[in-house]
Amino acid sequence: MSKVQFDFTNENFVVTGASSGMGKQIAVELAEAGAKVLAIARRENELSALHNQYPNIIPSMVDVCDYATMENVINNFVKQYGKLNGGIYAAGITGLTPLRSYDEKEVQQIIDISFIAGAKFMQITSKKKNSVDGASFVWFSSECARGVASGLFAYAGTKAACEVAARTFAKELASRKIRVNTVSPGWVKTNMTKNLGDTHNMEEIAKESLFGFGEAQDVSGMVLFLLSDRAKWITGTNISVAGGFGI
Amino acid sequence: MEQFLEKMQDVLDCEQEVKMNTALGSIEEWDSLAFVSFIAMAKAGFGKTVKPADVRNAKTVEDLYNLVK
Numbered sequence: 001m002s003k004v005q006f007d008f009t010n011e012n013f014v015v016t017g018a019s020s021g022m023g024k025q026i027a028v029e030l031a032e033a034g035a036k037v038l039a040i041a042r043r044e045n046e047l048s049a050l051h052n053q054y055p056n057i058i059p060s061m062v063d064v065c066d067y068a069t070m071e072n073v074i075n076n077f078v079k080q081y082g083k084l085n086g087g088i089y090a091a092g093i094t095g096l097t098p099l100r101s102y103d104e105k106e107v108q109q110i111i112d113i114s115f116i117a118g119a120k121f122m123q124i125t126s127k128k129k130n131s132v133d134g135a136s137f138v139w140f141s142s143e144c145a146r147g148v149a150s151g152l153f154a155y156a157g158t159k160a161a162c163e164v165a166a167r168t169f170a171k172e173l174a175s176r177k178i179r180v181n182t183v184s185p186g187w188v189k190t191n192m193t194k195n196l197g198d199t200h201n202m203e204e205i206a207k208e209s210l211f212g213f214g215e216a217q218d219v220s221g222m223v224l225f226l227l228s229d230r231a232k233w234i235t236g237t238n239i240s241v242a243g244g245f246g247i
Numbered sequence: 248m249e250q251f252l253e254k255m256q257d258v259l260d261c262e263q264e265v266k267m268n269t270a271l272g273s274i275e276e277w278d279s280l281a282f283v284s285f286i287a288m289a290k291a292g293f294g295k296t297v298k299p300a301d302v303r304n305a306k307t308v309e310d311l312y313n314l315v316k
Contacts (some may be wrong), residue, residue, distance in 0.1 A: 127257075127260055128260050128261065128262055129262065172280055175278075
């Protein structure tokens with residue numbers, strides 16, 4: 001167990017993309033720290049398994065692009081457990097979109113899930129009736145928003161857009177002391193990167209970071225910190241958690 | 248009209264109930280951000296391009312309604 005412990009007793013959070021990778025790790029750690037967590041994702045089996053292990057995690061099988069359902073689920077959670085102390089937008093997909101042969105539909109889907117639905121998520125969760133003043137929100141960006149990787153213009157561009165959007169929302173919500181930040185992981189072993197070896201040389205990729213590949217729990221600590229009151233003066237910024245990526 | 252009031256509630260994001268005769272000056276949330284949010288809502292929700300000067304001159308919620316109806 002880490003020497004740094006967080007206490008989120010009596011606090012409520014919503015996590016999207018909660019059935020795998022970073023989203024799941026964060027949902028678990030929040031639940032372990034005493035929070036009630038509304039876990040939104042598309043994969044039902046994974047969500048039910050989470051709930052069985054952590055009764056504090058309230059699972060909800062929702063596609064974030066189905067705005068009406070997402071709003072209903074969040075409203076109901078707030079009615080039952082109280083206003084949100086924060087939210088984590090970890091829903092997202094990636095896909096290879098090389099300039100010569102990208103699929104327009106796939107590009108649109110990447111933008112829809114990671115960016116447009118993320119803005120909707122912020123609109124719903126940041127309403128006064130749904131969140132407390134001083135709530136903290138974290139969006140997932142990626143180090144590839146700066147480091148350029150061939151074939152990833154849609155993913156990288158979307159993540160860069162998320163960072164700017166998060167800063168904009170930070171400004172719009174500052175009067176209520178609501179904080180909005182992004183975290184940019186480097187290369188982390190998750191579902192999203194597990195097929196990377198099919199198209200890329202994994203050893204070469206590992207060399208892009210001083211510490212090679214990371215795990216989801218190498219990133220989640222920063223997210224929990226940003227959600228906590230220790231980060232109350234940190235807003236509108238991006239924090240790289242990337243094992244020395246690009247150095 | 249009900250639809251308008253509902254949208255105004257979102258634009259202002261305030262917990263007090265917004266009524267037609269509510270004075271804008273009495274709503275703490277009627278700030279510069281609510282101002283641009285109203286202009287965007289008029290366009291998205293009612294297809295109206297309202298003039299910022301007209302919005303500035305509005306004294307009540309009803310004055311705003313008259314700009315979009």
